[in-house]
Amino acid sequence: MKKIMVTGALGQIGSELIAKLRSEYGTDNVLATDIRRTNSAIEGPFEILDVTDTNKMHTLAKDFGADTMMHMAALLSAKAEEEPLFAWNLNMGGLMNSLEVSRELNMQFFTPSSIGAFGPSTPKKDTPQDTLQRPTTMYGVNKVAGELLCDYYFHKFGLDTRGVRFPxxxxxxxxxxxxxxxxxxxxxxxxxxxxxxxxxxxxxxxxxxMYMPDALQAIVDLMEADPTKLDHRNAFNVTxxxxxxxxxxxxxxxxxxxxxxxxxxxxxxxxxxxxxxxxxxxxxxxxxxxxxxxxxxxxxxxxxxxxxxxxxxx
Known part of the structure; x- marks a missing residue:
């Protein structure tokens, strides 16, 4: 990773991920984007981006010269149950757009999945990496579909997709x-x-x-890992x-x-x-x-x- 574009940069993970990445790779090498700019003190490159706007996403990534996309924009579990249609359109539309832009510009790609990708029929204790996934929430459905999409883009197009299932x-x-x-x-x-x-x-x-410092380090470690050793690539269980x-x-x-x-x-x-x-x-x-x-x-x-x-x- 040399030039990184992050969506959802003012969110729960994104706001701290930006600081972590800039400390590792340099402030000017990390482009933060979000749907609006709040009072959060983010210094360095920042652009307004609605992740459902594919053209603007493509333009920002290309103009910045990004070689890595970290797609963090999403509606979380409880909010997604309140507005399931909006959650589907945002979570899946934004993910599809970011995958397409990454494919077009040949970028490395990261997006997080979640323990929400599991469901009541999943084994409850020591849940294995590869197991039954039948979630009963819109958020969970989004996450399972997202895991499959990332695998698809790797196998179909050779896109270097990577991700973890965060707790x-x-x-x-x-x-x-x-x-x-x-x-x-x-x-x-x-x-x-x-x-x-x-x-x-x-x-x-x-x-x-997980405590956030461990989560942020996990993202960096996975993205820097030798791709020849990644049999799974996406949706790694971490806790x-x-x-x-x-x-x-x-x-x-x-x-x-x-x-x-x-x-x-x-x-x-x-x-x-x-x-x-x-x-x-x-x-x-x-x-x-x-x-x-x-x-x-x-x-x-x-x-x-x-x-x-x-x-x-x-």
Missing amino acids: GLISYVAQPGGGTTDYAVDIYYKALEERKYTSYIAEGTYMDM AMSFEPSQIAASIKKHIPSFEIAYDVDPVRQAIADSWPDSIDPSVAIAEWGFKTNYNLDKMTADMLLKLKLKLSA
């Missing part, structure tokens, strides 16, 4: 963006601000999670930990003993969570490109509370 991602930088796993971000804010949190996910509901709400609360209480957790379950997001695995098996990613993580639950909690305290006091 819930936890970050102190970006606010929650409408995902089912976002409780595991919001709980840290509430712990510092109110010393209590009411979870919309039921106690005992396990889901896979760092699996926990349920009371466990993250217990980790927080080690730093804030007065913290309390309560429950008021949201049936929509709970149904989504129940359809996903309790834990997934990342052994294929480990074997094919050396995937690894640095953060477990307690190490992540300590860092989240420290960084959020600084952020909130500022």
Whole structure:
């Protein structure tokens, strides 16, 4: 990767991915794009882009001289259930456009999939890399279709497509963006601000999670991996930990003993969570490109509370 174009650059992952890529490859070598420019402090190349506008996407990529496309623009799980038609048009239309532009300009390509690509009939524990995928959400349908499309573009056109199945991602930088796993971000804010949190996910509901620094490093490591060693290329299972709400609360209480957790379950997001695995098996990613993580639950909690305290006091 030398010149990288990123869609959805102001989103939950994109906003931190831009900083990571610019630190690795240089500010002027990373073009950030999004549908609007917010007050987020993004320095360096930035362009407005609606990912459903193929012509503009092509023009921006060509003019920038991009050799890599990272397509991060998407509507997340809970939001997608509220507006399924919009989710289909945005998630699938944007992906198709970015794949086509990457094919036309012979770019390397990355897009993330998700544990949302699994469904209630998928094995719940140590979910393998290759298994039954019958999701019951629009977001999940989008992700499965996206995995297949990326494989298709690799086999049909030789496009260097790569991707991972992200679990819930936890970050102190970006606010929650409408995902089912976002409780595991919001709980840290509430712990510092109110010393209590009411979870919309039921106690005992396990889901896979990763701390954002590990997720960003995984993207870079996969994109830099030797292509001859990638048998799967797309939708690699990656994870760092699996926990349920009371466990993250217990980790927080080690730093804030007065913290309390309560429950008021949201049936929509709970149904989504129940359809996903309790834990997934990342052994294929480990074997094919050396995937690894640095953060477990307690190490992540300590860092989240420290960084959020600084952020909130500022």
